[in-house]
Amino acid sequence: MALIFCPECGNQVSEHALQCGNCSFPIASLKNIQSTNTTGASGLTNHQNKVVQPQKVNNTIVWFLAFAPLIGTFLQGFITGAIYGDDWYYYYDKFWLVTVVLNVILSSIDESKLNALGYDTDELGSNWLVPIYLYRRAKMLGHDQAYFWVWIVLFTLDFFSLL
Numbered sequence: 001m002a003l004i005f006c007p008e009c010g011n012q013v014s015e016h017a018l019q020c021g022n023c024s025f026p027i028a029s030l031k032n033i034q035s036t037n038t039t040g041a042s043g044l045t046n047h048q049n050k051v052v053q054p055q056k057v058n059n060t061i062v063w064f065l066a067f068a069p070l071i072g073t074f075l076q077g078f079i080t081g082a083i084y085g086d087d088w089y090y091y092y093d094k095f096w097l098v099t100v101v102l103n104v105i106l107s108s109i110d111e112s113k114l115n116a117l118g119y120d121t122d123e124l125g126s127n128w129l130v131p132i133y134l135y136r137r138a139k140m141l142g143h144d145q146a147y148f149w150v151w152i153v154l155f156t157l158d159f160f161s162l163l
Helices: 027-036 060-066 068-095 097-116 130-141 146-159
Strands: 003-005 012-014
Touching: 060 068, 060 097, 060 130, 060 146, 068 097, 068 146, 097 130, 130 146
Parallel strands: none
Antiparallel strands: 003 012
């Protein structure tokens, strides 16, 4: 008896199961779809292609990424204050790159974690274009757009210096 991953929750279930015991996803209907298309573009079966089954995604990093404009603003102020002391306000804008670097690092980490879980991240585009990355990530994983909108709102507030 082989185990497969549930596409809904990532839980391992028997290939003979009617539904996932964790989330009740109809595994039997998935088997019917796979049996009609068992060969890929190369003519090899999925087993021969060694397709990695996607697993459940931990969204901790992506939520840090969603709040990166706010976190970056605090880091920017902290670094400026540590270097310039009481005159930090005059030099605050010199460290705008801190927020950009934070966004790129977090999105790169998230993308590598998705790759490790078996997701094809080529369709997400460049991860340094954070709003596009977040939008496409949510769409690819079937999530709501909450982390995308949080990032947009915080970036807008930061851009207009309202944070």
